[in-house]
Amino acid sequence: MAYDYFNLVKNTQIWAEQTSALGWLKVDIANDLANIEKIKPEQLFADNSEQGKSIRPLIVAFMGGTGVGKSTLLNRLAGKVIAKAGIERPTSREVTLYHHESISIQHFPEQFPLERINVAQHDNAARKGWVWIDMPDFDSTEKANQALVLKWLPHIDVLIYVVSPERYKDEKAWRLLLAEGAKHAWLFVLNQWDRGQLGQFIDFKQLLHQAGFDEPVIYKTSCVENQSDEFTLLEESINGLAAGHVVEQLELRGMELRQQDLLNKLYEAKATLGSEEALKKLPECWQQLWQQTNQLLAKGFEWPIQYVAEHAAQHVADLLITNSNKAPVLWDEWAQLRFDDVTDDFIIMLDQLDVPVLPFKQPIYDLREKASKIIQTQTELATRLALANPGNALQRFFLKTLRISEVILPLLAMSWVSYKVFIGYYTSAMSENHYLGVDFAVHSSLMIALTWLIPFFLLKKAQPSLKKTAVKGLNKGLEAAFMLIENEMLANIESLAQQRQIQLSKLSQIIVDCKSIDDDTSAKNIDSSLQRMLMNNQIK
Numbered sequence: 001m002a003y004d005y006f007n008l009v010k011n012t013q014i015w016a017e018q019t020s021a022l023g024w025l026k027v028d029i030a031n032d033l034a035n036i037e038k039i040k041p042e043q044l045f046a047d048n049s050e051q052g053k054s055i056r057p058l059i060v061a062f063m064g065g066t067g068v069g070k071s072t073l074l075n076r077l078a079g080k081v082i083a084k085a086g087i088e089r090p091t092s093r094e095v096t097l098y099h100h101e102s103i104s105i106q107h108f109p110e111q112f113p114l115e116r117i118n119v120a121q122h123d124n125a126a127r128k129g130w131v132w133i134d135m136p137d138f139d140s141t142e143k144a145n146q147a148l149v150l151k152w153l154p155h156i157d158v159l160i161y162v163v164s165p166e167r168y169k170d171e172k173a174w175r176l177l178l179a180e181g182a183k184h185a186w187l188f189v190l191n192q193w194d195r196g197q198l199g200q201f202i203d204f205k206q207l208l209h210q211a212g213f214d215e216p217v218i219y220k221t222s223c224v225e226n227q228s229d230e231f232t233l234l235e236e237s238i239n240g241l242a243a244g245h246v247v248e249q250l251e252l253r254g255m256e257l258r259q260q261d262l263l264n265k266l267y268e269a270k271a272t273l274g275s276e277e278a279l280k281k282l283p284e285c286w287q288q289l290w291q292q293t294n295q296l297l298a299k300g301f302e303w304p305i306q307y308v309a310e311h312a313a314q315h316v317a318d319l320l321i322t323n324s325n326k327a328p329v330l331w332d333e334w335a336q337l338r339f340d341d342v343t344d345d346f347i348i349m350l351d352q353l354d355v356p357v358l359p360f361k362q363p364i365y366d367l368r369e370k371a372s373k374i375i376q377t378q379t380e381l382a383t384r385l386a387l388a389n390p391g392n393a394l395q396r397f398f399l400k401t402l403r404i405s406e407v408i409l410p411l412l413a414m415s416w417v418s419y420k421v422f423i424g425y426y427t428s429a430m431s432e433n434h435y436l437g438v439d440f441a442v443h444s445s446l447m448i449a450l451t452w453l454i455p456f457f458l459l460k461k462a463q464p465s466l467k468k469t470a471v472k473g474l475n476k477g478l479e480a481a482f483m484l485i486e487n488e489m490l491a492n493i494e495s496l497a498q499q500r501q502i503q504l505s506k507l508s509q510i511i512v513d514c515k516s517i518d519d520d521t522s523a524k525n526i527d528s529s530l531q532r533m534l535m536n537n538q539i540k
Helices: 002-022 027-034 070-078 143-155 171-183 198-211 231-241 244-271 276-300 302-314 316-321 333-352 358-388 393-431 438-462 466-515
Strands: 058-064 095-100 117-122 130-134 158-163 185-190 218-220
Touching (some): 002 466, 058 143, 070 130, 130 231, 158 231, 185 198, 231 244, 276 302, 276 466, 358 466, 393 438
Parallel strands (some): 058 158, 185 218
């Protein structure tokens, strides 16, 4: 189970890093997943094995506030001074390890300051099965002490919480106790009992019950020599816990708690990715917002379109031949502000739908930068095409007919006149009639002139207005540009939805893998003596 769990942690951290980089995962949640507890107590030690079976000592730590006598208890256990003791704040600035000489410390984690670790050894075989640790005062004014305690906690099996009659209600200690209590076995020591009273013991026990311990194991000890107390019972209790099956139960229980904690964090991360229903609403939301902005922009462009169209009509040759940058543009600061407003409204809508905003910001900002270019390119292209082919299809057909008529009709008229001239000449020669007269010459000249002038006049009058043509082109270009902007945003939404789905699928697979880890029922069937040392929020 441990191998699977640590693989899950690795996969989770890779996923969190990728998803956070894409913007779908909040930084604090990504950091939380990156700092998932994956440390095991046995990682402190070398591979101590007997007859092929790996063994390790039970790791027991004295923890408590300043001046409660933790170091004094460890010195009493060792029978000599191995830990600094005192009453000045802060008291302990270092961690003291006390273990059998046969136990080999493999390595200390990189985050542990070696200058703050004091190691003492003994040769008492009766105490071979456990390692005692004196922790710094975590309620000290020195913040580094608190950080050091938190770094050591994952390496510890049993926490001996030491209080004094005067300081058993320490608020900082209780906060740490409630946060970390489920992951460890707990023994409680009411030290300096020679100055204590029964009411304080009862009150302390009640506080532990409220914290989650049904029947807390509490030992009353004293720092005064030759004082009758329960220190021997404390030592015997630790010896009992050092048995291999208890260590195994603590390991299994700790691993299952870590697994459950990981699963809870995964579900929390999943909830922040936004719902499928919200993602499906985004295209419609964007279209509604953009349609309203379209109408606003269309009204705002009415006068600028006339101005730009007039300029285009007057400089049609330059527009069709060269790419002139001197022409006025439609997309001005007012239009850009309106576009920024609609994209800001869309971002606000994303937040209201509980969809992560960060993945959408960069595509939106990119589209803001491109909007003016899209408008300029599409309107210029449409205007060029419109001016190159002015009017509609019917108008162009009519004009083409007039151009043909302007040539064909005069030719036909001249052909008819030529025919009449030839026939008149031939007839006059045979009948001695007068050759074609003045009336014929006038009438034929007028007919030829009219067959040319009428199409010419109609052609001039039927020419479409270049300004109107440019207006039509500009409107068509705007419509195409608006459609491109809308479609690009929709494409971004679809792409990001697919990106989210990929990350969600990876997360779902990690959750399935986390659930599929085989449960070891031995971690749930805990010895009754050990059960008293655990908080009652057991694994469900």
